[in-house]
Amino acid sequence: MSAAPTFADVLQARDTIAPYLRPTALYPYGGLSAAVGGEVWIKHENHQPTGAFKVRGGINFMAHLPEEERRRGVLTASTGNHGLSVAFAAQRFGVRALVVMPNGANPVKVEAIRELGAEVRFVGRDFDDCRAYVEAAGSDGMYYLSSGDEPLLIAGVATHTLEIVEALPEVEVILVPVGGGSGAAGACLAAKSIKPRIQVIGVQAEAAPAAYQSWKQGRRVEAPMETFAEGLATRAPFELPQAILRRELDDFVLVSDAEIRGAMRLLLEKTRNLVEAAGAATLAAAIRIRDRLQGKRLALIVSGGNLTVAGLQELLNGTRQ
């Protein structure tokens, strides 16, 4: 396993990404505060140029990649937002990128990755199939980038929480979605280093609880993956973020796909932002555990907004997505 990133790495990541990415907005919303009973602030990672937080990590990784590795190109597996991050960073740094995605991947993400000049290859039915494929098949001489176990990715995405704590020092609870776990690990790393009293709560889908169960049991557990929220959809946890979460995460909440859909609708209505399922999971969790959030100052990380028009239509018409 790679060495865990430190808070110094997060501070360095902020400087590294600054020429490429502007800090995202953190706004309070009265309509959401009323729904939760605490003071709700939304961290708008959906405003990133790729529509998702992962790009912070992609830039931080690519900026540190030695020239020799850059010439080999970068290979990775992704359901979409990590791939978009890699494609965006690869374009900026003039690196070839190949993203292995599951068949049936979110077409908005596939199209955006291709528009950024990266190559897409479809393998298997979910993220873990893609991960197994790239890890087994080797990388055709390309550099293999793990979406979970790379410290530069964790330090990069941690800058979202650094921005939250700097903009809102009196924040008491931060909710963060967990897919592979790098975002949540980064949130812990940044928040706990600045102010250990800030509670960091991870959120995963009931229908894809691998990271949750691994965290609960203190060991690597695989679990079924049946959520529609592709950003939360992993069957197996990653070692490096799990190690950080085990040490630092205060709590872990599961939410149903129906609760996520309700939160997506509420975000549309109260913030006029298109939010994808993983991005709405934190609001779904805040509503589920509202009894213990009363009167508290909360930051919810809305991790991304890459929803398809078809998905939006199904959401609004109340049919299953």
Add this chain to the structure above:
Amino acid sequence: MSAAPTFADVLQARDTIAPYLRPTALYPYGGLSAAVGGEVWIKHENHQPTGAFKVRGGINFMAHLPEEERRRGVLTASTGNHGLSVAFAAQRFGVRALVVMPNGANPVKVEAIRELGAEVRFVGRDFDDCRAYVEAAGSDGMYYLSSGDEPLLIAGVATHTLEIVEALPEVEVILVPVGGGSGAAGACLAAKSIKPRIQVIGVQAEAAPAAYQSWKQGRRVEAPMETFAEGLATRAPFELPQAILRRELDDFVLVSDAEIRGAMRLLLEKTRNLVEAAGAATLAAAIRIRDRLQGKRLALIVSGGNLTVAGLQELLNGTRQ
């Protein structure tokens, strides 16, 4: 008529609003560039805390309002986004605000204005009814703020274009929606002062062409107002922005409500941003005049995103809004 604002006022406005508002994103989108045939950059005013560009003006105005006027409170007429701007600024500066809105105003905007602590009063059927009401009825001792003829509002909103030209100095054409005309006047003021060769093109709805006709004829013309795009819906132009537009605006394009709806759908699909009708008008115009935009570098000001869920549903289901 108030004195026209100068470029120095725009630079000062940027400093004035900086503690309250962060510069908004300006992103290129391959999917939109393909649709237009030029290089399309979107200025994301929908990312503002009020979901619309007007807040730049509201903050700039309120920051300069003398203490005595602040104590009287501020009265204004608005279809929504200007009212939201005033409510946001009034809350920040501890000023009472009363916003007169037409019956049937966009409920998302009404709710957001009230959440910011401002009072709402419904009058008549459209913006001009509200404007006539506040101008005739007097202001109950409150300070009356015109949404169009106030130089501090124009200098404030002009900062969107200052940000565009600074971030993308090689921009060739800027498209800006015209309702009352303050945003377009501000765009001219900022762009032409920095680089007179930048073309600034205003966009209005065919179904509400008062500002267009006034600009064409060089005199104040009223026109019917039947567009669904409330941000473009004025029956009579304002003097101060018209004077600037007459002098500075390069061209003025009208678009149909159907074209606006098509552009809203395209923005959803290609940028994953919820954009209200007025905000999508610039993309509709760019598509309409695409023949003369081939190969050019364009910035489209997406002025706001305050669309209701019902409006979104109708948009996606293809029924009229």
